[in-house]
Amino acid sequence: MDQLSEKELNGLNELLNEEELLVKKFRMLATHSQDSEVKSKFEEIANRHQEHFMSLYSQLR
Numbered sequence: 001m002d003q004l005s006e007k008e009l010n011g012l013n014e015l016l017n018e019e020e021l022l023v024k025k026f027r028m029l030a031t032h033s034q035d036s037e038v039k040s041k042f043e044e045i046a047n048r049h050q051e052h053f054m055s056l057y058s059q060l061r
Helices: 006-032 036-058
Strands: none
Touching: 006 036
16 A cells, blocks of 8 residues: 555544544443433444444554
């Protein structure tokens, strides 16, 4: 893979930070949810954002 430019690296870093924050938010929401369906949906969303994070992170290798 070609080297990423500084602008691309900054953009990737920004996206990684956003995805990480979304994972944390939805995991926290799942933890505090009383409704099992809502809790399950929040966990599903958190997992999806974790996958996005890992996909973006793989671009750094």
